[in-house]
Amino acid sequence: MSEPARFRRTPAATALSMVLLLSGCGLVSGDGDTGAAVQGTLTLGFVNGGTTKFHTCLEESVEQATRSNFARIRTANSHQKAGTELTNIDDMIAAKVSALIVQTVDVKALADDIARARSADIPIFLISVVPADTSHILGAVVVDLKKVGGLDADWIEQDAGGKDVQVGVVAGAPGAASDLLVGGFTAELPTSAKVVANQPGMFDPVKAGLVAEGMIEAHPDLDYAFVANEEMGFAVRKAFDTAGAKSVKIVTVNGTDEGLKALKDGRFAATVSNSVADTGELAVSNAIDLLRGRKAEKIAKTPAELITKDNADTAPLYCPPDLY
Numbered sequence: 001m002s003e004p005a006r007f008r009r010t011p012a013a014t015a016l017s018m019v020l021l022l023s024g025c026g027l028v029s030g031d032g033d034t035g036a037a038v039q040g041t042l043t044l045g046f047v048n049g050g051t052t053k054f055h056t057c058l059e060e061s062v063e064q065a066t067r068s069n070f071a072r073i074r075t076a077n078s079h080q081k082a083g084t085e086l087t088n089i090d091d092m093i094a095a096k097v098s099a100l101i102v103q104t105v106d107v108k109a110l111a112d113d114i115a116r117a118r119s120a121d122i123p124i125f126l127i128s129v130v131p132a133d134t135s136h137i138l139g140a141v142v143v144d145l146k147k148v149g150g151l152d153a154d155w156i157e158q159d160a161g162g163k164d165v166q167v168g169v170v171a172g173a174p175g176a177a178s179d180l181l182v183g184g185f186t187a188e189l190p191t192s193a194k195v196v197a198n199q200p201g202m203f204d205p206v207k208a209g210l211v212a213e214g215m216i217e218a219h220p221d222l223d224y225a226f227v228a229n230e231e232m233g234f235a236v237r238k239a240f241d242t243a244g245a246k247s248v249k250i251v252t253v254n255g256t257d258e259g260l261k262a263l264k265d266g267r268f269a270a271t272v273s274n275s276v277a278d279t280g281e282l283a284v285s286n287a288i289d290l291l292r293g294r295k296a297e298k299i300a301k302t303p304a305e306l307i308t309k310d311n312a313d314t315a316p317l318y319c320p321p322d323l324y
Helices: 013-022 053-068 082-094 107-119 145-160 176-188 205-218 230-242 257-265 276-291 309-314
Strands: 043-048 072-077 099-103 124-127 139-143 165-171 193-200 224-227 249-254 270-273 299-302 305-307
Touching (some): 043 053, 043 082, 053 072, 053 099, 072 082, 082 107, 099 276, 107 124, 124 276, 139 276, 145 165, 145 176, 145 249, 145 270, 176 193, 193 205, 205 224, 205 230, 224 230, 230 257, 257 309
Parallel strands (some): 165 193, 224 249, 249 270
Antiparallel strands (some): 270 305
16 A cells, blocks of 8 residues: 555545545455565554654554554554663564564664664564665655755745745754754755754753743844744744744644644644654555565655645644544
């Protein structure tokens, strides 16, 4: 299954997405030469990276898709710590899972993750990032984070209309996703847009709020702020408003229900939808298909879409619908 079931925001979205999720990806159907494919009931091990809205929705999607494919699931959370991630990998190996699905917290830890899995002869499937050498992984589902950041930068370029503007960046945690996201954003900004501040909010709303307080104090003429996720975006918005900087336009990432409401009421100017429902479903279905020897994209991409007030009503659902 090379494309995820797109959970879009329409009157029949929940019913339609159930049909799409439960069809076409089952273990008991499908053509093709299985060769030395894994047989019997599968147990997937999912190592999640944190506890943000993204991570919570991702786990829901992975669990739902696994059950829909008549497989078992074990989960663990690394809480943004590379050392904990490696421990979780070892625990999954000890549990003899059929395959590992990993949402890494640090690309530098990937080499050890993959080496551990290989030494135990357990296939590893990655979410969000992919190594340069893909020969040692089962597959991956990635969001083109550089593109995601670039879409927000493109919106600023259009909105600024060639004027000289000041931009602040509230990044996530250094490493992995945040670095790619911020790098894509800053690379696509026009020369008329100057990044005057760039600090990590650590994907923590409290930390992000404190960063925003200092940022607006140091740069009272700030025009735009790029925030690495919507959860931090709300804290940044509150800090700016409290400081009397309501005119600062915030661009961010995710496309959650709360984020779309913020677009409609003006708290956010733009966000980029990268549906976690799609990501989790695609990760599970592709991992299972590849394990079973069926055709599937080894490296698949979750669609990314710029969302503003104008198209918020038709944005993809961020979290999966409650099927169970």
